[in-house]
Amino acid sequence: MAVDFSTRKRNAALPVREARLGSITGYSGTLCDLAERSCAGTLKNRDRCFSQSSLCLSICAITQLQGILDIAVVYHAPAGCCAGAARKLVLDQLTARAGRVSRTVLVGSDLNERDTVFGSGESLKEITRKTYEEYKPNAIFIASSCVTGVIGEDIDALAAELAEELPVPVEPIHCEGFKSRIWASGFDIADHAVLRALVKPPKEKRNVIVFKNFYESHRQYITDIFHQIGMETQFIYLNSTTEELARLSEAAAMVCVCGTLGTYLGNALEEEYGVPYIRTINFCGITGFETWMREIGAKTGKSAEVEAYLAKERATYLPLIEALKKDLAGLRAVVGMGPGYTYEVTRALRELGIEVVWAAAWHYDYQYDDNRVPPALAHLEASGGADIGLSVADMQNYEIMSILHRYKPDLYFSRHPGSTVWAIKQGVAAFYVADEYTIFGYRNTYLFAQAVLDTIRNRSFEKNLAAHIKLPYTDWWYQQQTDMMLAPDTALTPEAPAAWEAP
Numbered sequence: 043m044a045v046d047f048s049t050r051k052r053n054a055a056l057p058v059r060e061a062r063l064g065s066i067t068g069y070s071g072t073l074c075d076l077a078e079r080s081c082a083g084t085l086k087n088r089d090r091c092f093s094q095s096s097l098c099l100s101i102c103a104i105t106q107l108q109g110i111l112d113i114a115v116v117y118h119a120p121a122g123c124c125a126g127a128a129r130k131l132v133l134d135q136l137t138a139r140a141g142r143v144s145r146t147v148l149v150g151s152d153l154n155e156r157d158t159v160f161g162s163g164e165s166l167k168e169i170t171r172k173t174y175e176e177y178k179p180n181a182i183f184i185a186s187s188c189v190t191g192v193i194g195e196d197i198d199a200l201a202a203e204l205a206e207e208l209p210v211p212v213e214p215i216h217c218e219g220f221k222s223r224i225w226a227s228g229f230d231i232a233d234h235a236v237l238r239a240l241v242k243p244p245k246e247k248r249n250v251i252v253f254k255n256f257y258e259s260h261r262q263y264i265t266d267i268f269h270q271i272g273m274e275t276q277f278i279y280l281n282s283t284t285e286e287l288a289r290l291s292e293a294a295a296m297v298c299v300c301g302t303l304g305t306y307l308g309n310a311l312e313e314e315y316g317v318p319y320i321r322t323i324n325f326c327g328i329t330g331f332e333t334w335m336r337e338i339g340a341k342t343g344k345s346a347e348v349e350a351y352l353a354k355e356r357a358t359y360l361p362l363i364e365a366l367k368k369d370l371a372g373l374r375a376v377v378g379m380g381p382g383y384t385y386e387v388t389r390a391l392r393e394l395g396i397e398v399v400w401a402a403a404w405h406y407d408y409q410y411d412d413n414r415v416p417p418a419l420a421h422l423e424a425s426g427g428a429d430i431g432l433s434v435a436d437m438q439n440y441e442i443m444s445i446l447h448r449y450k451p452d453l454y455f456s457r458h459p460g461s462t463v464w465a466i467k468q469g470v471a472a473f474y475v476a477d478e479y480t481i482f483g484y485r486n487t488y489l490f491a492q493a494v495l496d497t498i499r500n501r502s503f504e505k506n507l508a509a510h511i512k513l514p515y516t517d518w519w520y521q522q523q524t525d526m527m528l529a530p531d532t533a534l535t536p537e538a539p540a541a542w543e544a545p
């Protein structure tokens with residue numbers, strides 16, 4: 043058993059991705075080389091001698107939990123760590139759009155210097171009690187931070203004591219920012235907490251497919267598609283109630299927008315409760331959508347309905363997409379995204395006839411929680427993408443700037459606005475693939491192709507901006523090829539897997 047959740051659930055702390063999945067944050071080479079090293083068990087992380095700031099896994103874990111309706115997260119942290127609380131505004135807007143109202147609250151314990159010396163267990167207990175009295179949440183998560191970890195605050199014991207006292211689950215989450223360079227570890231930490239605190243054994247099986255996603259922007263569109271094949275949908279975690287999450291174990295199957303986000307919950311639900319986890323490449327582009335839908339059909343006994351739906355959609359959209367491909371052919375692109383979407387979007391771009399000259403992934407998971415190679419990477423290698431230049435760039439914008447300067451692509455695709463804007467300042471047309479469903483299925487692939495054409499047909503904005511901006515990067519600096527200046531290989535952690543298992 044790869045996740046071994048039945049053993050892991052005894053412990054509130056979950057090993058981070060570096061230890062569990064052998065994940066790395068530094069690499070520069072080609073997709074083929076990365077795959078071969080992974081297969082041979084010789085892949086090593088390469089450290090940077092200089093690093094720009096990235097993201098903290100605490101924020102990732104807490105943002106995931108904050109999407110759940112009517113819960114509380116007590117963040118045992120200095121005030122500065124709570125800067126990410128602003129994301130709650132976005133979540134509230136998305137909740138309002140779904141016609142729901144959330145009482146969910148994030149409460150910071152405002153750790154100060156005195157607390158770091160004398161401890162603050164008693165005040166944390168008081169804050170948690172007060173939070174319950176004030177907001178009456180259906181569950182409380184007590185999250186740790188770097189400072190909590192350094193002073194050794196025993197949040198497990200505190201949470202256990204409060205769980206005896208309060209009539210709702212009180213769950214500790216160990217999300218000290220320093221313990222992993224990979225913010226996606228926060229996704230797994232949130233999943234682990236939800237599995238331990240909320241998910242109950244199944245009472246019945248339901249004809250429901252669970253969608254793990256970020257912002258559920260296409261909730262109605264996807265629900266309508268699945269009604270056509272005779273299934274209901276449940277989107278998590280945003281806008282989910284604790285009662286809905288308790289029944290995740292009863293689902294007919296679970297899918298996720300990308301393997302990076304879904305690996306822990308999907309594999310744990312399958313292993314513990316027999317909920318099939320859909321592990322194929324995702325729904326981006328034609329090949330992705332068809333592969334993904336067919337696997338869902340196979341796992342839920344709906345293959346005939348899926349084929350009927352695909353045939354109908356193909357007839358409508360494939361001619362339209364084929365027509366646009368003539369104008370897209372020959373464009374050159376650089377992609378910089380999280381490790382799931384980097385390979386999924388690269389595949390969809392290549393399908394449209396766009397050449398991806400470099401792909402940068404913010405980290406690399408050596409394997410997922412089922413001990414298998416990330417399917418999007420394996421598919422890309424097997425389908426002719428082996429020679430694509432590839433780096434594991436950990437949101438290092440200066441490395442992206444160096445890559446863009448070297449390749450001078452027509453387009454830069456990113457899912458993080460802070461990265462996109464720097465490409466535009468350099469004069470490169472940039473496409474912000476913010477919405478996770480931007481290339482979902484036939485219709486959105488068609489709309490995406492149209493939007494790409496719009497982006498490159500009028501380039502006056504980035505040209506004008508670049509002409510009036512003085513960047514800190516000089517020609518001398520660009521010549522250093524800083525994205526290649528990683529330190530020699532360093533050993534993976536001893537717990538890391540030796541080699542990929544065959545897919």
Ligand code: SF4
Binds near residue numbers: 099101186220
């Ligand atoms: S890395 Fe540590 S100190 Fe920084 S925000 Fe995250 S928890 Fe707080």
